[in-house]
Amino acid sequence: MSGLLVFGRTGQVATELARQAPDAVFLGRDQADLSDPAACAAAIRDAAPDAVINAAAYTAVDRAESEPDLARAVNTDAPVAMARACAELGIPFVQISTDYVFDGSGDRPWVESDATGPLGVYGATKLAAEQGIAAAGGTWAVLRTSWVFSAHGANFVKTMMRLGGQRDTLNVVADQHGGPTPAADIAAACLTMTAALRDGSAKGGVYHFAGAPDTTWAGFARQIMAQADLACQVGDIATSDYPTPAKRPGNSRLDCTAIARDFGISRPDWRAALTDVVTELQT
Template sequence: MDGLLIFGKTGQVALELARIAPGARFVGRDEADLTDPAACAALIRDARPRAVINAAAYTAVDKAESDADTARLVNADAPGAMAAACAELGVPFVHISTDYVFDGSGDQPRAEDAETGPLGVYGATKLAGERAIAAAGGQWAVLRTSWVFSAHGTNFVKTMRRLGAERPRLTIVADQIGGPTAAADIARAVLAMATAMAADPAKGGIYHFAGAPDVSWADFAREIFAQSGLSPEVADIPSSDYPTPARRPLNSRLHCAAITRDFDIPRPDWRDSLKPVIEGLSA
């Protein structure tokens, strides 16, 4: 769509958006640092876009535990300021959030209105961002997603391919369950949402979007190895055997019916979405 402003240039989703929305204006840290929320808002006011997508975030989950101030600026204060600027201009704002806003209890998929309860700083700052966006008024949408992968940056697929080629046996967490989601699928979803919202001021709200079927990290790794032609032994372990500074939710399942209902965006099969990523990494 014309007049689209996207925050983010180097992240997984931003790089995929650049493929499918080459006419959009992409804003990096050189133009608007998300640690300066006022500058982000000012850029939106000056640009006067038709719609804004925020594909930038503080995603270092473990580092956030010791860098809470920066995480809050980037994940909460900046999106809130962006949403307020969009509300002033009367243009839609689309923001990407995370399953980490939930506590990971139980074994059922979480709906959009389920009770939140983040386990760490990252999830807490992302939830604060959602609330700041809603409080800003205007037309907005928050897309919660999970387990993002692509051929770019640092992610589970790239790590597993490297380790699978180096080691005959790997121990991988098997009690965390979620939906791996290709950055390319997220990019298509947020672009479709922004386009639909620009055409219909009634559209918006919180939505869930994740790949299907739900799977453990260990079984996700097995599929990565199968598609990559690698054959290390995979041993399932509990999360307690792999401690990290930030606790991970055990249940990252997301109920994704609402986005299909309101935007006609189906839940993608992550195994199909994994194939072009593996092909790209193997080239």
């Protein structure tokens, strides 16, 4: 997609965006420091693109608890500054958000209008970005997603394959539920939404997008071991058996009806995508 400016270059979604939209301009940390919101806005004004996707973020969920100011600058202040610059220029802005904006209670899939209640700094900074982007006006869309995986960067699939090759058994949390989501499909969704916003065929807003079917981290791990042909046996443990600095939501299921209705984007089968990711990692 020509005329597209993307913040991010080496992350999971940015890498997939580069594969699918090679003509876009990608700004890495050396060209756009997200801890400097004014510089991000200036980069948009200088580039004068037709649309902007923010695929960069502070994603270290646990570290965010001890670095709240940096997490807020990168995850809240920078995207809001981008959204304001896009509104001034009259161009669409697409932001990637997270299931962590919810408190993880219950067992039904979250819909976009549900009350939010982040459990930690990461979720709080992403939610604040959503609110600031909406307040900026202009044409915008926020894509909330969950459990992102690919052959790039740090993610659950790569960790499980590494540990599965080293150990006979592995205990994985089995009481957190959600939909693993391929980064390639997130990138494709962002491009579809951006094009629709740019030509005026969609109005934007907040949307949910996650892979299907919903599973647990342990269930995801077992599928990884099977597809990677690893003999490692996965045992189930509770979240309470694996304490982390940041509390994790127990229910990350996302209802994806709205994005299918407004953009024709269906939930991808993460198991099929996992086959491609495992193949890429093993070749």
